[in-house]
Amino acid sequence: MNKALRPAVIAGNWKMNNTRPQTRELLEALKPLVAGAGCQVVVCTPFTDLEAALALTAGTNLHVGAQNCHWAASGAFTGEISAPMLAELGVEYVVLGHSERRQYFGETDATVNRRLRAALDAGLRPILCVGETLDQREAGITGEVVAMQVKAALCGVTAEELGRMIVAYEPVWAIGTGRTATAGQAGEVCGLIRQVAAGLYGQAAADALPIQYGGSMNAKNAAELLAQPDVDGGLIGGASLKAADFAAIVEAASK
Ligand code: PEP
8 A cells, every 4th residue: 555545643742741731832832833734643641631632622633642541441450541531531542552661660562452452442542652672673683572562462453443553663772862763774663563464454454554653753853764665653752842843743744
């Protein structure tokens, strides 16, 4: 499938940043800058900012996502937020399996799969994050690691459900480090993820799957990364916290 037929998706991962007043300030600045975007634009905010973000973006082309959800619909899981709770708020997207969750909060391929299933069941659009560490890249096992993460996360996911998903390739060594994968490295692994999806669901389903690159993407390097045939957008951390920088990436994806 021609890349132009897949929706490009630029998603901001605000991580644990922005109070409600800061959310208002950032979104008010962003709205006019991305109003004419030729791609999907998503902001993934902390849980406490979701309601404000939804109100501030109502009627605009900005979509709102969360950064995690639990696998159970409700119950004795102190501190957690469920997928139906997010859906009920009006949240559309949810980031799952981010490397910071895997690194600091004991997230495993198995828990990512359970959260993914819950998100799909609640009607959310998951942004599934996968990516290798520097040690794994240097050991030459990037392909195996990423393929395993994708396959494990997608256990029990149907082809129809894949149609609601986005996969983000985020090499751990490039996240928040200022060290970006080369366009060739990003394109190669995104292509491999598409091959894995094709092996599981067939070529047509894989061709329709948006695959993002994430890892120190910014206004300067976005165009080159997004020009890769299998890179359909970006998951943006640091640069999503400044309206002008994020809008420049959106513009690069709109061409
Ligand atoms: C991320 O958190 O998903 C990310 C890609 O961060 P950064 O852009 O800051 O590297």
